[in-house]
Amino acid sequence: MRLRVTSLITISLLAAWAWLVSAPRLGADTIHLKNGKTIVADSVHENGNRYEYQLGDDSYAIPKSAVDHIEAGGLPPISSGAGGGADLPVFVPAESLGSEGDLPKTVIKDGKVDPEAVAKLENKDNPVASATADFIAGKFEFEHGNVEKARRYFDGALRFQPENATVLTYYAALLVRTGDAAQALIYAQRAVRASPESADAYTVLGYAQQAKDQTKEAIESWKHSLELRPDAAVRQYLAKAQREQNVETDFAERESGHFVLHYEGKQTAEAFRGQILAALESDYDDLARELGTPPHDNILVTLYTEQGFFDVTRAPSWSGALNDGKLRIPINGLTAMTPELARVLRHELAHSFINQLSAGRCPPWLHEGIAQFLEPKSLGSDGRQLAQLFKAQTYIPLNALEGSFMSFSGTQAYVAYAESLAAVSYIHDAYGMGDIQRILQRLSEGSSTEAALRATIHADYGQLETEIAKYLSDRYGN
Numbered sequence: 357m358r359l360r361v362t363s364l365i366t367i368s369l370l371a372a373w374a375w376l377v378s379a380p381r382l383g384a385d386t387i388h389l390k391n392g393k394t395i396v397a398d399s400v401h402e403n404g405n406r407y408e409y410q411l412g413d414d415s416y417a418i419p420k421s422a423v424d425h426i427e428a429g430g431l432p433p434i435s436s437g438a439g440g441g442a443d444l445p446v447f448v449p450a451e452s453l454g455s456e457g458d459l460p461k462t463v464i465k466d467g468k469v470d471p472e473a474v475a476k477l478e479n480k481d482n483p484v485a486s487a488t489a490d491f492i493a494g495k496f497e498f499e500h501g502n503v504e505k506a507r508r509y510f511d512g513a514l515r516f517q518p519e520n521a522t523v524l525t526y527y528a529a530l531l532v533r534t535g536d537a538a539q540a541l542i543y544a545q546r547a548v549r550a551s552p553e554s555a556d557a558y559t560v561l562g563y564a565q566q567a568k569d570q571t572k573e574a575i576e577s578w579k580h581s582l583e584l585r586p587d588a589a590v591r592q593y594l595a596k597a598q599r600e601q602n603v604e605t606d607f608a609e610r611e612s613g614h615f616v617l618h619y620e621g622k623q624t625a626e627a628f629r630g631q632i633l634a635a636l637e638s639d640y641d642d643l644a645r646e647l648g649t650p651p652h653d654n655i656l657v658t659l660y661t662e663q664g665f666f667d668v669t670r671a672p673s674w675s676g677a678l679n680d681g682k683l684r685i686p687i688n689g690l691t692a693m694t695p696e697l698a699r700v701l702r703h704e705l706a707h708s709f710i711n712q713l714s715a716g717r718c719p720p721w722l723h724e725g726i727a728q729f730l731e732p733k734s735l736g737s738d739g740r741q742l743a744q745l746f747k748a749q750t751y752i753p754l755n756a757l758e759g760s761f762m763s764f765s766g767t768q769a770y771v772a773y774a775e776s777l778a779a780v781s782y783i784h785d786a787y788g789m790g791d792i793q794r795i796l797q798r799l800s801e802g803s804s805t806e807a808a809l810r811a812t813i814h815a816d817y818g819q820l821e822t823e824i825a826k827y828l829s830d831r832y833g834n
């Protein structure tokens with residue numbers, strides 16, 4: 357998502373800071389706060405008058421008085437975009453792989469998968485037990501964000517039970533996370549054929565169809581999922597897809613090497629659409645050189661009027677564009693490419709590359725910081741005010757920016773974007789783009805954000821914030 361700055365440019369960063377706890381991320385337990393926010397943690401436990409929770413390798417605490425309730429268990433959400441893209445719901449698979457018995461204790465030891473135990477079970481002449489062992493291991497790695505290991509174990513489970521709907525559904529969800537919608541669609545279709553009464557299979561099928569630009573089919577899949585089992589999250593996906601279908605009824609389509617462009621013919625001239633695709637193709641080549649690992653599939657881009665953009669996305673008023681798996685760009689009556697539109701296109705396309713590199717696990721502050729840096733954008737006049745925020749220690753802590761920015765007010769978003777750019781600018785200037793790529797790679801392998809930072813730039817959040825403060829002071833301080 358790109359921040360719309362035209363209406364916020366005069367806002368003082370020093371006046372914008374307002375404390376906000378918001379960190380939906382990978383984990384097992386969801387803390388629902390009384391202010392309507394949520395924190396998704398690896399684990400939560402009660403300690404006197406507060407709850408202590410674990411995020412990756414780090415521990416935090418929050419007063420009980422701030423908590424409404426805690427929801428335990430469930431698969432992590434799967435983000436399709438930065439700063440608040442749509443998430444897949446928690447799965448409750450209708451089909452079991454048979455009685456797991458004591459297999460979870462055999463497969464998972466000391467908080468990690470035991471590969472030797474899995475291998476022993478695979479070598480026994482018992483396809484159900486073998487598939488179940490691989491599935492338990494794959495599900496564990498999936499829940500902990502290690503996409504490649506999860507994929508290998510799911511492959512193993514399918515060797516023993518190739519048409520098991522539970523494994524196929526999880527595998528399809530994993531492929532959605534990695535941006536491989538074409539393969540996700542194949543596995544989701546197999547899951548539906550194997551278990552036509554599985555709401556989860558239809559939910560993931562709908563998501564893969566939507567990612568493959570099959571909105572009509574996605575709507576039908578989600579409707580069927582809801583018939584099988586009511587689900588508030590699926591209703592939200594369905595409503596958004598229906599809004600998209602209504603707005604885009606008369607839209608046409610044009611393709612280039614890496615993009616599929618949707619547009620309403622009377623809004624844009626052919627020459628302008630050609631300029632947009634040419635700019636995107638050039639940006640694609642640049643980002644492939646700078647970041648590597650381009651997205652698997654062609655990237656969907658839709659041009660809207662400003663009203664159409666907000667009708668479909670329901671994005672906050674401060675947003676200037678959105679990447680929720682599709683690049684959604686309000687063109688606001690433009691008739692030719694402008695420098696500002698060029699930056700918007702490059703920013704939103706960068707999110708697709710970041711998602712691919714991190715397997716959908718990049719936190720919003722890093723997502724938005726990298727995307728802004730690659731526009732390219734500099735801190736400019738915000739640098740001095742940020743330096744004062746960090747000197748006074750009234751900045752937003754980075755761990756509070758691991759959640760979506762979508763619920764932020766315009767002033768909060770302005771600060772969040774500025775801090776995100778400052779953090780990435782510092783990391784780039786001190787360590788180089790190579791270490792930014794390595795951070796993303798660590799995230800794709802299941803590392804928490806702080807663990808990825810420690811393994812590359814040898815700093816946790818506290819140390820990084822101290823270094824950012826010095827960086828800003830040296831460059832912009834008095």
